[in-house]
Amino acid sequence: MTRTAAQKIAAGNGQPTREQVWRQIAKASFAVLSYVTPTGEPRSSGVVYAAAHGRLYVAVAPDSWKALHIPATDQVAVTVPVRRGGLLALLFPIPPATISFHARAVVHTTGRPDITSVSSELATLVPAERMAECRIVEIFPEGNFLTYGIGTSLLAMRTPSLARSRVPVG
Template sequence: MADLSTDDVWRVLEKQNFMVIGMVSARGMARTAGVMLCAVERVLWFTTNTQEWKAKHLAANGEVSATVPIPKRIPFVPWVKIPAATVTFAGVAQILPAAQMPPHARATLLRGLELGGEERGALIGVGVRPVGDFVTYGVGCSLLEMRDTEKARGRAPAA
């Protein structure tokens, strides 16, 4: 098993810009969505708008799961396909008006988008705070070690 600390996992997460967020609809159906992310003070932020199904599901139930893929490549041989490493965790989502997001997350994710209301709803920020453990695969190990599931798996406290 890969020997990882909470800080090791956060260093990896802070470099990523994409995650898949899993949630439950009001009818109890599982749903996932890919979102652009920005990590600020151990919270993963993304944006959406109030009329999107993501916002409605998260408002009804803020408990989520998330998987962050970490691309792996062989230097100088980019055509060889390597599976992504992953960090998976459970979390609690908090919804805020986009104007109230941390400044770094707002600047990174919005990049000039309007904060005012639109036909599609007002822009909001969603902060996901991990809880429990990070479960990893391929984080903190070499590409060769990724072939051995025991060496490639890891776990670290989220807090």
């Protein structure tokens, strides 16, 4: 007897664990980073990140809006799209699953010892000649990961109540 996606999720098979969420975040490298300017205007942009030690790291230009505006509130929102579907995605328009969360963010200059400890992950983001002049945004997820389609089947993604989940960050 085969169980439907709804039955599997009701039995607990669709709720992702914190480890599954972090594994998906670590496998991906692109996210949408949202923040508010000092005058209260919302902004968002796509960023490439590295994940290590329960944090995300983004390299930005020192004169970028991210480097200049994030320190005003230290608060950001992040959405990581997670590609799903494999070969099916080539045949059908399958939207990505997502992981979203609120976070505290700190903009560092490069060369700090605590940032240098993740330099191998950051080296994949920025060419060595630009690393000395960039700023590193260190992102500390807080609260819950809000997931859509993580730990569920593609079929279950069609039903929002089955595909959504909250997973504690810590």
